[in-house]
Structure formats: structure tokens, C-alpha cells
Amino acid sequence: MQHEYLARAERIMQRIQQLAAISEEADGVTRTFGTPAFLEGRDLVQRWLEAAGLPTRVDGIGNLRARLESRNPDAKTFVLASHIDTVVNAGKFDGPLGVLMGLDLLEQLIEQKADLPFHIELIAFSDEEGVRFHTTYLGSQVVTGAFDHALLARTDAAGVTLDQALTIMGGDASQLALDAIPAAEWLGYFEMHIEQGPVLWERNVPVALVTAIAGQQRVELVFRGMAGHAGTVPMAMRQDALCAAAEFVLTAEQFAQAHGQGLVATVGKLNISHAASNVIPGEVTCTLDLRSPNQAQLADAYRALLNFAEGLAAPRNVELVWKLVQQTAPVACSQPLNDLLGQAITETGYETISLVSGAGHDAVPVSAVAPATMLFIRCYKGISHNPLEDVELPDLAAAIAVADRFISLLRTQTPTR
Structure with missing residues (x-):
């Protein structure tokens, strides 16, 4: 079984490297919202999703969304997500790792022909870092119905408004409200992300449970x-x-x-x-x-x-x-989901370390409409927002095993309707 997780980790790593090769600059990785490099990277991820047999779409703010349907049309939706935009001169893993781990999870469920009691939507958020327009969480604010339309007038360094940028990207700002998942349809939210801190590195533990976001x-x-x-x-x-x-x-x-x-x-x-x-x-x-x-x-x-x-x-x-x-405001992660994720960590054989995230994540706006939980993954010396960002293969394999177990527990504990 461990060999299987390592093989999956290697495939994710290969995709990480391919995506990291797409950048606005030669040094490091730079794919800021709406730029040609961002669009090229998003297109590559979309091809991977479609190759897995997942129906995909790009919504009005530029989020890439794929969906694995339950047989029950009235089932709620569980969202797996992270972001694919970057800061300037970034590393390879902050954001994209969570998206590509989500794709790996869905590929396994498809291969197993799993019967789901809920829909799963995988979302690659278009703008979490907020570099271009000095905003944060544009992608997740649209999905949660919290988008502030006044932001459409915000300009970048070249004087291009957010509204104009969306038009150039092929989006339509007037349709953004239709891209939200209604609060009543959410089952929950799960984000996998590098720790961006040194605790796991120093303790040599592959994963941690996030209890809150500062x-x-x-x-x-x-x-x-x-x-x-x-x-x-x-x-x-x-x-x-x-x-x-x-x-x-x-x-x-x-x-x-x-x-x-x-x-x-x-x-x-x-x-x-x-x-x-x-x-x-x-x-x-x-x-x-x-x-x-x-x-x-x-x-x-x-x-x-x-x-x-x-x-x-x-x-x-x-x-x-x-x-x-x-x-x-500070955000507390969902206790019921954290209990399940903690159980998954324990049952997979790892120490359960609880951490507060000092960095912001898309789980912040999501928590206003749905239960949210996060899994941190050990990264090299805790370095983030830096080309030195790195994740070791055994740690990634451990995180995959935990995520598999978490989804399995969630499936058994979610009632069918």
C-alpha cells in the first residue's frame, strides 16, 4: 500500500514540475491572476482534469471547477480546493499542491467507481494571493457569494480594472452571482496546503491538523x-x-x-x-x-x-x-470535520499535531457559509513564497494516505437522502 501512495506522490510531483515550468519570469514561479502565464497554467490543469473524465468549467472570476457527481441529485456538495495563482518569485507548491492532490483523490474515486453520498467539486481558485489587484480571496468570495462588486473598479499597476481583466480572460462580471454555491447546498470544505512554517519540519512529522486561521x-x-x-x-x-x-x-x-x-x-x-x-x-x-x-x-x-x-x-x-x-477575523475550523480528519491522521499511523495557520487561506471566506477543515503538509524548513519551497516525496505520500482515509470516513458518516 505504501508503494501505491509513493507512486501517486510521484505523479503529483511530475505535475507540480510541469506546472511550475509555466511562469511570467525565468527565476522562480510567477503566475499572477489573469496574466498569460496564469491562463496557460490553468489550461494545463484543465487538460489533466478532463483527461481524468471530469466535466470542467471556468467560471466568471476565472476559477477552474470540476465535479464528481453523486447518484443522488439532491445530495450536498463537498468542496476540495486551493489556488493556482502565485506571488511574485514564488515556489512550486503553495496552492497548486492542494489542487493536484484533489485531482489525485478524484482519480482514485473514479477508478474505484465509488458510490458517493455527496457531490465533490474540485476548485482551482483563480486569485487567493491578491498580487495584481491588491485583493485577497477573489476566487473563493465568488464561490461563497461574498464577492464585492465594488472591486470591479479596482485597477492594477497598468491601470487595467478588474472588470476589464475579466473581459480579457473571457469572463462576464454580470454573471458572478450565478457562480456561487448556495449555503444550503454545502456539505463542507477541505483544503490541503503546505504548512508555510517550520513546526512539522523541525518535528519530522508529515502532516498537521489546522484548528484555526489567524x-x-x-x-x-x-x-x-x-x-x-x-x-x-x-x-x-x-x-x-x-x-x-x-x-x-x-x-x-x-x-x-x-x-x-x-x-x-x-x-x-x-x-x-x-x-x-x-x-x-x-x-x-x-x-x-x-x-x-x-x-x-x-x-x-x-x-x-x-x-x-x-x-x-x-x-x-x-x-x-x-x-x-x-x-x-480569525476563523475556527469545523470541529466535526477536524474530528474526522484527526481520526484519519491517527488511523494512518501518524502523530496528530494541531496548528494555527498564520497565513490566510480560502477557507476563511468559505467558513462563513460551510464547515471547513485543512490539512498541513510538511515543507522544507517551513519556507514558503520563495523558490526554495519544497516537499519531500514520503511526506506527500503520507498526506495522500491521510486524505484518502478522511474522504472514506466522510463517505461512511454522511447520510444518503
């Missing part, structure tokens, strides 16, 4: 002072925007370190307008990414850092613009 708040800050000559403006008379930003960056780090237990704070972007070595920075833009699985802790951190930023700006005679650009 909430996020993303902020754009602009510090506006006064540009001036580096040699002529006295230190006591300066309105240095970069010094204000630097003080904020270090305080954000110190605050998260002092208020741990899951809270993390990151300043990932810093832009100095009209930067020059002999000019006092007059305007600096930076970002703040706050995450915690505890909503109260997240809200407290947000208020504390906002108050600090306002407090440091005035003495420096610097103006602060604070703009909240995105927020999601």
Missing part, C-alpha cells in the same frame, strides 16, 4: 514631513519622515515580541519618495501586517499601534495618514 489587519501608513538639504537643516529643526517611520517599524516589532501568544507584526514595504543620499526624506509610505488567532488581541494591537503612530508624529512635526486596507 485574523489579519493590513494598514498603509504615510509619514509626511519636509524634504530638505542634508547638509543645511539643523537636526533639531528637521521634519524627517523616515526617522518617524523607522521608530514605528521598531516599535511594531517590539510590541509583537512583548505581547506574543500568536500575535505577529510585520512591516513588509517601505518606500521613500524622491529618495537621495543628500536629501532629508519628506514622505515615507510603509505597510503594517498584524495577525493573531485571537480577535481581542488583534483589535488591542491595532489600537495600540495606531495610538503610538499618532503619538510619535506630532513631536516630530510629521503628518500621519493611517489607512486600513484589509481586515479578516
Whole structure:
């Protein structure tokens, strides 16, 4: 049996390599939403789905969807999904691994001629990373009926609106509401994903059960002072925007370190307008990414850092613009589904490790309409969003065995109607 799982893992790895060869750039993997490379990659996955005998379609937001039907037309739908868009200079596994593992599961069910008490829909979400339009979860928001049509006016770096991008892709924004799975028709949701953290790597355990997904708040800050000559403006008379930003960056780090237990704070972007070595920075833009699985802790951190930023700006005679650009609440995974997935891990012979995901996933919007669970898979040193991303074959084989068992348990415990 272990040989069978390794053979399946090898086939998934081959597909991972083929898909990774399609990229906007030669270094790493870059397939951002709606680009020619994204469309080429999606077409390749669609050919694999169709070769397996699965009816497929591309919906209005560009999600690739395949469906294995139950004999019961009134059965509910269980969704297997992850995303196939990437960040810039990404690795091969973040997102696509879950999609291709889902395809492998369906291939096995087809080969077994399995009698399903529920429909299974495999979805390759088109936009989870949100790189092009600075959005997140576009694909899953459409499937869950939560899409905000105001986003259609959002523009990318080239000035192309999301609405225009959909038209170029062959989509129709006016039809997006029809692509949602009604809440009453959902049975549940299962996403398989690399851990994106070092716990499994350090403990040498192939899989983990995700109990919750951290909430996020993303902020754009602009510090506006006064540009001036580096040699002529006295230190006591300066309105240095970069010094204000630097003080904020270090305080954000110190605050998260002092208020741990899951809270993390990151300043990932810093832009100095009209930067020059002999000019006092007059305007600096930076970002703040706050995450915690505890909503109260997240809200407290947000208020504390906002108050600090306002407090440091005035003495420096610097103006602060604070703009909240995105927020999601922490999400708890479904306890009944997690119980089944935990049982599958145990029965397959592995230690059950429970983890909170600090990264966002499409399970976040899905959890508003359906029970959701996630399986993490060990990855090389926990590295993600990086060309060094890697998964070892034995770990993938173990994850396949767990996923097989989970679907088997779900089938036996789902009543037929």
C-alpha cells in the first residue's frame, strides 16, 4: 500500500514540475491572476482534469471547477480546493499542491467507481494571493457569494480594472452571482496546503491538523514631513519622515515580541519618495501586517499601534495618514470535520499535531457559509513564497494516505437522502 501512495506522490510531483515550468519570469514561479502565464497554467490543469473524465468549467472570476457527481441529485456538495495563482518569485507548491492532490483523490474515486453520498467539486481558485489587484480571496468570495462588486473598479499597476481583466480572460462580471454555491447546498470544505512554517519540519512529522486561521489587519501608513538639504537643516529643526517611520517599524516589532501568544507584526514595504543620499526624506509610505488567532488581541494591537503612530508624529512635526486596507477575523475550523480528519491522521499511523495557520487561506471566506477543515503538509524548513519551497516525496505520500482515509470516513458518516 505504501508503494501505491509513493507512486501517486510521484505523479503529483511530475505535475507540480510541469506546472511550475509555466511562469511570467525565468527565476522562480510567477503566475499572477489573469496574466498569460496564469491562463496557460490553468489550461494545463484543465487538460489533466478532463483527461481524468471530469466535466470542467471556468467560471466568471476565472476559477477552474470540476465535479464528481453523486447518484443522488439532491445530495450536498463537498468542496476540495486551493489556488493556482502565485506571488511574485514564488515556489512550486503553495496552492497548486492542494489542487493536484484533489485531482489525485478524484482519480482514485473514479477508478474505484465509488458510490458517493455527496457531490465533490474540485476548485482551482483563480486569485487567493491578491498580487495584481491588491485583493485577497477573489476566487473563493465568488464561490461563497461574498464577492464585492465594488472591486470591479479596482485597477492594477497598468491601470487595467478588474472588470476589464475579466473581459480579457473571457469572463462576464454580470454573471458572478450565478457562480456561487448556495449555503444550503454545502456539505463542507477541505483544503490541503503546505504548512508555510517550520513546526512539522523541525518535528519530522508529515502532516498537521489546522484548528484555526489567524485574523489579519493590513494598514498603509504615510509619514509626511519636509524634504530638505542634508547638509543645511539643523537636526533639531528637521521634519524627517523616515526617522518617524523607522521608530514605528521598531516599535511594531517590539510590541509583537512583548505581547506574543500568536500575535505577529510585520512591516513588509517601505518606500521613500524622491529618495537621495543628500536629501532629508519628506514622505515615507510603509505597510503594517498584524495577525493573531485571537480577535481581542488583534483589535488591542491595532489600537495600540495606531495610538503610538499618532503619538510619535506630532513631536516630530510629521503628518500621519493611517489607512486600513484589509481586515479578516480569525476563523475556527469545523470541529466535526477536524474530528474526522484527526481520526484519519491517527488511523494512518501518524502523530496528530494541531496548528494555527498564520497565513490566510480560502477557507476563511468559505467558513462563513460551510464547515471547513485543512490539512498541513510538511515543507522544507517551513519556507514558503520563495523558490526554495519544497516537499519531500514520503511526506506527500503520507498526506495522500491521510486524505484518502478522511474522504472514506466522510463517505461512511454522511447520510444518503
